Amino acid sequence: MKKITIALAGNANVGKSVIFNFLTGLHQHIGNWPGKTVEKAEGTLVHEDHTIDLIDLPGIYSLSTFSLEELISREYIAKEKPDIVINVIDATNLERNLYFTLQLLELGRPMIIALNQMDLVEKKGICIDVEKLQKILEVPVIRVIATQGKGIHELVHEAINLIERSYKKPEIEYGKEVEKEIKKIIKSLNKIELDYPKRFLTIKLLEGDEEIKKLIEKVNPKIINIVEKQAKKLEALHGHDRFTIIASERYKIANEIVKDCVTYGVCKFKFSNKLHKITTHGFWGYLIMILSVLSMFYIIFSFGNFFSDILVNSLMSLQPIFQQYFGIGIVSELAWGIIEGLIAGITIVLPYILPFYIILGLLEDSGYLSRIAFLMDRFMHKIGLHGKAFIPLMLGYGCNVPACLGCRIMETKRERLIAVFVTTLIPCAAVTTVILGLVGKYVGLTWALVLYVIDLIIVFILGRIAFRVLPGEPTELIMEMHSYKMPHLKTIVKQAWFRIKDFIYIAFPLIIVCSFLIKILDITNLSESIENLIKPVTVDWLGLPKFSGIALIAGIPRKELTLIMLASHGGTTNFGAILTPVQMIVFSLVTMLYIPCVATIAALIKEIGWKKAVFITVFEIVFAIFVGGIAFRLLSL
């Protein structure tokens, strides 16, 4: 058995993950790149006498340094040197895809091209001369229809063939003036040995790539002087900045290839176009969006509540059986605490997060997600985000966990951070039960509504502040509007499952430990002393009764527990008898804003790293106490 590594690379939404899932089946793992919050999908397969390690690189448009994904991809290819790079191309959008292909070729690894979505090409009346394309690019080009599994085995077969043949790197030549500068600079790189090929380094230096510049500066700063001088000359000659010059050159080559290989006929793909027009329409588009978002909510939460009830009831009914085996006593009580934590985790993941991932996958894969982002863009700009952030924000009202994980659809770290932060401030379904059960029931629905409005105002203000304070240029919406297509359900379900596996590893230990600690507090007398310890905050600053302290702490693993603990420590479920209306409002307000629940914190750690997660958590605790105290004073006037 020979071991080889193959990397899949290409633009976003070209069908890479369909190919990846087809090949690796259940032998895959979705995690993060070491130390980075970018998703890494890895899998293995056996093909004839080869064991293949398959890496699915993130979907990107270029190999510059705009995003973390781009940097990770090029570093991986240059440093880890996969035996073969399979460049997956959307055949219906050849020009933009070839722009990326040309950059991949410059990295110098043996490469083959998977020309995907050949079925759509036909429907759109586009005719591609594949043999000619292969001849021009000097790499094998395989026709693929990934959703039907066509051409994928040939792809692997050809990849292995290519390793066994010797690979001759094709030379793509730029325009005369640029080529002249490249030749000059490449000579000065003669003695430098880095992971990247010399021609790639030269072109990146000419573009003004900061990372490559740093690399070369360490070895020989003189080279940078030469490059800067030549780049200035080029800029003067062309009248554009250096990055634009090189990008234009590449697109010129891509455009010529398309002219040579592609002819256009009659497009028979009218339905997708009509659907696009109506779903982005100034009136109908919004109506359809509201209806689909509402029904998505309805499906996720009605299914979730139903399924979670069944799960809780059947799992909790295990307690008597458990007690039969382990007896009744402190040890058994504590052990059951651990099991309760496990149950809490299961009843979040299976009923809510799994369906959420599947529905989000369907929306994304079909192309509807980009239409929603399109419609909501200007509105979201008011809190410093662009259209795509609307989805996680809406989902936050159901459960913050999938909402945080959903923030991955944002492009840059900065956007992701703002979106995640704002999302944790949205009252989830559990907080809603607290607000309705206390304020709604005993003070009045108007006051419950007021709390929601206050929350929206806070989201707006804090969102704006985060937008101002965080360094970096705000990213504007620049988004491809793909044609609608049938989502590939099998890939979506598989991806959802592997993503959840990764989440479980982080969240479950946290939830279990927390539930266990709360159990200890509950059965020992510690809760009394803790109530006394935080009395200055709960009683003196927030004006709440002393027993509410433990209730707030109990909300850390699951927020609906605050209400249950309030009843058990207050001695009654008639909250009107133990709390004044002002206390109810303050208590609900604090519950709404303070610490995100443990599962959300786990999601935060996964998405933005533990340092920022801790910061957000601490900030929100302090902020909630601050706002609660002010509300208490204002309401008591």
Add this chain to the structure above:
Amino acid sequence: MSEKSMRLIDLKEGQKGIISSIVGGRHATQRLTDMGLTPGTEVKMLRKGNWCPVEISVRGSNLALGYGVARKILVKVKE
């Protein structure tokens, strides 16, 4: 026929223009050129609404651009 210079955002629906330059930060310029909006490229305004970004057609595919970036792109239009 004379040429007139204007911002991409000022194109009418269905009107075509040739990109002459992008005035903006390095970041935005880099992203736009990576997506194929290089000088000399023809773009067509497909749609612009009051509340939405603009939608354009470039290099055989459709792109949505926020108002902010659409203002930074200068185009030449034949009159």
